[in-house]
Each structure stands twice: as C-alpha cells, then as structure tokens.
Amino acid sequence: xxxxxxxxxxxxxxxxxxxxxxxxxxxxxxxxxxxxxxxxxxxxxxxxxxxxxxxxxxxxxxxxxxxxxxxxxxxxxxxxxxxxxxxxxxxxxxxxxxxxxxxxxxxxxxxxxxxxxxxxxxxxxxxxxxxx
Numbered sequence: 001x002x003x004x005x006x007x008x009x010x011x012x013x014x015x016x017x018x019x020x021x022x023x024x025x026x027x028x029x030x031x032x033x034x035x036x037x038x039x040x041x042x043x044x045x046x047x048x049x050x051x052x053x054x055x056x057x058x059x060x061x062x063x064x065x066x067x068x069x070x071x072x073x074x075x076x077x078x079x080x081x082x083x084x085x086x087x088x089x090x091x092x093x094x095x096x097x098x099x100x101x102x103x104x105x106x107x108x109x110x111x112x113x114x115x116x117x118x119x120x121x122x123x124x125x126x127x128x129x130x131x132x
Contacts, residue, residue, distance in 0.1 A: 001076070001077060001078055002076070002077040002078070003077065003078040003079070003080070004038055004039075004077060004078070004079050004080075005038065005039040005045070005079075005080050005082065006036055006037060006038050006039070006079055006080070006081050006082065007036045007037065007039065007045045007046070007048040007049035007052065007081075007082045007083075007084065008033065008034035008035065008036035008049070008081050008082070008083050008084070008118070008121065009034055009035055009036050009049055009053050009061060009083075009084055009086045010034050010067075010083055010084065010085045010086065010121070010125055011034075011035075011053075011061060011086045011087070011088060012085060012086070012087060013087070013088055013103065014103075015105070015106075016103040016104060016105060016106075017103070017104055017105075017106055017109060017125075018034075018035070018101055018102075018103060018104075019032045019033070019034070019101065019102050019103075019104050019109065019112055020032065020033055020034070020035040020056075020057075020095075020098040020100075020101050021033075021098055021099045021100050021101070021102070022097075022098060022099065022115070023097060023098060023099045024099065026097065028115045030099065030113070031113055031114060031115040031118075032112040032113055032114050032115065032118070033114065033115045033118045034083065034118055034121060035052070035053060035056050035057060035098065035101075036048075036049055036052050036053070036056075036081075037049075037051075037052030037055070037056065038052075045066075045082040045084075046063055046066075046084065048082075049061070049063065049082075049084055049086075050063075053086075055096060056095075056096050056097050056098065057093045057094065057095065057096070057101075058092070058093055058094040058096070059088055059089070059090045059091075059092070059093050060088075060089035060090050061086040061087065061088060061089060062086060062087045062088075062089055063084045063085070063086050064084075064085050064086060064087060065084070065085045066082070066083065066084050066085070067083040067084070067085065067121065067124050067125060067128065068083075068124060069081060069082050069083075070083065070117065070120040070121050070124070072116060072117035072120070074116070074117070079117050081117055081118070081121055083121045083124070083125070085125070106125075106126060106129055107126075109122050109125075109126065110122060110123075110126070
C-alpha cells in the first residue's frame with residue numbers, strides 16, 4: 001500500500017485558524033483540511049510546508065511550533081501528517097487548488113466536515129490550546 005508523508009499548516013491569525021476546503025476535482029472532494037502537501041525527496045517536513053503554502057495559497061508563513069505526527073489509513077493509501085502551527089508573513093492569499101478557505105474560531109473547528117486524516121490533528125491542536 002502506498003504511504004505518503006504530508007506537512008500541514010495550522011495558520012493562526014487574530015484568534016482564528018485557517019481551514020481550506022478541497023475542490024470537487026481533488027481526492028476527498030469538498031472535505032476540509034489544513035493546507036499543505038506532499039514531501040519531495042530529501043525535503044524536510046518544515047521546508048515542504050513553506051514551499052507548499054507558497055504554491056497553494058501564495059503566502060509566506062513562519063512556523064512557530066510543531067505537533068505530533070499523525071498516521072491515518074485510507075482504503076487505498078496510508079498518510080502521515082506533520083502538523084505545524086504557523087503565522088502569516090503576508091496577507092493576500094490566492095487559491096491555487098482549494099475551493100475556498102475560512103477563518104474559523106478554534107472552538108468551531110470540529111463543526112467542519114474534515115478529511116479523516118486531519119481529525120486527529122484538529123483534536124491534538126485543540127488539546128494543546130486548552131493546556132496552554
């Protein structure tokens with residue numbers, strides 16, 4: 001079974017968190033996710049994230065911390081997500097892949113229809129916020 005490694009960004013701004021909705025043409029259509037992408041060969045998780053966010057959203061980010069990697073098994077592939085909490089270095093976003101984005105209060109994150117692999121990341125992030 002194919003295994004992929006993906007970095008994802010939990011981008012915080014003014015007490016809100018960025019969620020991105022996958023387009024109809026992507027796998028897991030219209031599910032919500034933290035933006036990011038697949039690691040290139042010999043690329044670190046952090047370098048991947050900075051590159052992918054620039055490609056997908058057209059913005060620069062600063063990584064402030066990381067959360068524990070999360071493994072998930074889909075029917076046709078396995079994924080390891082490497083989540084990073086980030087801030088924005090630029091404001092003007094342009095969507096290259098996603099249908100839309102939303103700035104969401106942390107307490108409302110669980111109301112979205114997340115891609116299954118992102119759900120443990122959402123829960124881990126909320127636990128970290130509560131533990132402060």
